[in-house]
Amino acid sequence: MPAPVISARNLRKTYKEFVAVDELSFEVTAGESFGLLGPNGAGKSTTMRMLGAVSERTSGDLQILGLDPNDHGPEIRSRLGVVPQADNLDSELRVRENLLVYGRYFGIPRAVVARRADELLEFAQLADRAKARVDELSGGMKRRLTIARALVNEPRILLLDEPTTGLDPQARHVLWDRLFRLKEQGTTLVLTTHYMDEAEQLCDRLVVVDKGVILAEGSPASLIREYSSREVLELRFGSDRNADAVTALAGIGDRIETLPDRVLIFAADGESALEEVSRRGIESITSLVRRSSLEDVFLRLTGRTLVE
Amino acid sequence: MSALGSLYARNARSVVYRGALASKSSNAVVIISGFFEPIFYLLALGFGLGSLIGTVQTQGGAEVPYAAFIAPALLAVAAMNGAIFDSTWNVFFKIKYAKLYEGMLATTLGPLDVALGEITLALSRGGLYAIGFMIVMQALGLNLAWTALLALPAVLLIAFGFAAIGMAITSYLNTFQQMDWINFVLLPMFLFSATLYPITVYPEPVQWFVQALPLWHGVELVRGLTTGVLSPLMLVHVLYYVVMVVVGLVFTTRRLRVLFLS
Incomplete structure (x- = not known):
């Protein structure tokens, strides 16, 4: 196994009384695509800022590319690409100028930056918008420009904080495609998300965090295998009948979860669970059998859904 | 790596480069109005009011026409205003809304690069105003000695000082309302710092107070040079x-580090 490019041990960050990140330990290996998964306020962004060497840890050990960010901030940042949660593109500059200027911040020679800027505009599918104002771009284009900007110093690791939050489905798919290409080229990706489908699409391995602590760790498939059943039967009874129905459903499947709007039955075989429900004469408004997802894993681990 | 290494990457020029690109699209009206403002004051007060006043005695004891008395003061004020505008309003916006420095400091740039770069930009605007005003002064015969040439570097130093302090103060402010305090201080400082009349009109305790203010030092420095x-x-x-x-650089650097790198 190659040496880890990121190694965090008992990583902790507190702001006065508030514990944002509590003793996180994880490693990321080169070329891996690693996800931090959790709801808003789980400590994901704080962790990303520490990994980006722009926020000092309160305690614990952290090594990025073998260096301690407390002592080697600029050196580490020179080899990272950062895509922050909120776009911080330079709106006083044009699209291509954003890449030129950002490259100059790293001290990269003008000629080199100019060449890379053109390549990255191609990659980000923005070549025809090179002279556009940043404010004229759509949300998806802005994100792609931010990613292109993060690549201008040819980073070893790309940090992405909620890369597709707020984008429409089509824009998300375009973005996932671009990130997947980077992964194929061997760039190490570290991303945070609260979207399960995103994590399943992009992450080789992920940790589920909530309230600053790691609840589970593994590949999307192994987490589903470990913390959920193969299939899930979703039943809707209308909010006032949910509780009564649960009593009648007892014993069906491996486990039953009651949500405000629906009841989830976890079972290896969803169809036969559904047959059992109708055999008992329980009538639901709607029923749906689906494959189990990371969303179910999170629900199992925390007792609540991710996007609330 | 040394402590300075994490604060300064010797790359402030990239911040200046960014500013030069950005200013292409910036508001030309603001820049032009900043240039003409002191000239209007000079014409209205120096020549209009000055025709009633005649000559005035400078701190150094020389009798000079009123216009030649206030012109160097207006020059110092123009440098101050240009530097302050760029280092306060613009900087505040970049910290709070544009998140510009957040992006910069995620690269290898250190806070001192950002501070020096931004202050250089503020200073170049102040310098530009100064050169324009000096040309007007020369044309109107208000530069009374060859030492007036030295007023140019003096004005740059004044702009540097105000830009550094302005950026330091701005980095500690949280709301736009607090920004108004800057104007609240600047206007009386312009009016009362022996700009429009000699400091000797004040009783002695007031003189001491005025002499403690930065603008008075700027006005006296430039006035000494243009009157010879x-x-x-x-x-x-x-x-x-x-x-x-x-002081301005130390506090700005320290504050940017706290805001974006801790």
């Missing part, structure tokens, strides 16, 4: 601004 009445006291004026520069 030199004195060793001018070294004190220079020193005053050097201290402003250093």
Whole structure:
């Protein structure tokens, strides 16, 4: 196994009384695509800022590319690409100028930056918008420009904080495609998300965090295998009948979860669970059998859904 | 790596480069109005009011026409206003809304690069105003000695001092309302710092107070140079601004580090 490019041990960050990140330990290996998964306020962004060497840890050990960010901030940042949660593109500059200027911040020679800027505009599918104002771009284009900007110093690791939050489905798919290409080229990706489908699409391995602590760790498939059943039967009874129905459903499947709007039955075989429900004469408004997802894993681990 | 290494990457020029690109699209009206403002004051007060006043005695004891008395003061004020505008309003916006420095400091740039770069930009605007105004002064015969040439570097130093202090103060502010305090201080300082009349009109305690203010030192320095009445006291004026520069840079760097790198 190659040496880890990121190694965090008992990583902790507190702001006065508030514990944002509590003793996180994880490693990321080169070329891996690693996800931090959790709801808003789980400590994901704080962790990303520490990994980006722009926020000092309160305690614990952290090594990025073998260096301690407390002592080697600029050196580490020179080899990272950062895509922050909120776009911080330079709106006083044009699209291509954003890449030129950002490259100059790293001290990269003008000629080199100019060449890379053109390549990255191609990659980000923005070549025809090179002279556009940043404010004229759509949300998806802005994100792609931010990613292109993060690549201008040819980073070893790309940090992405909620890369597709707020984008429409089509824009998300375009973005996932671009990130997947980077992964194929061997760039190490570290991303945070609260979207399960995103994590399943992009992450080789992920940790589920909530309230600053790691609840589970593994590949999307192994987490589903470990913390959920193969299939899930979703039943809707209308909010006032949910509780009564649960009593009648007892014993069906491996486990039953009651949500405000629906009841989830976890079972290896969803169809036969559904047959059992109708055999008992329980009538639901709607029923749906689906494959189990990371969303179910999170629900199992925390007792609540991710996007609330 | 040394402590300075994490604060300064010797790349402030990239921040200046960014500013030069950005200013292409910036508001030309603001820049032009900043240039004409002191000229309007000079014409209205220096020549309009000045025709009633005649000559005035400078600190150095020379009798000079009223316009030649206030022109160097207006020059110092123009440098101050140009530097302050860029280092306060613009900087505040970049910290709070544009998140510009957040992006910069995620690269290898350190806070001192950002501070020096932004202050250089503020200073170049102040310098530009100064050159324009000096040309007007020359055309109107208000530069009374060859030492007026030295007023140009003096004005740059004044702009540097105000830009450094302005950026330091701005980095500690949280709301737009607090920004109004800056204007609240600047306007009386312009009016009362022996700009429009000699400091000797004040009772002695008031004189001491005025002499503690930065603008007075700027006005006296520039006035001494354009009227050609030199004195060793001018070294004190220079020193005053050097201290402003250093204090401003130290606090700005420290504050940017706290805001974006801790």
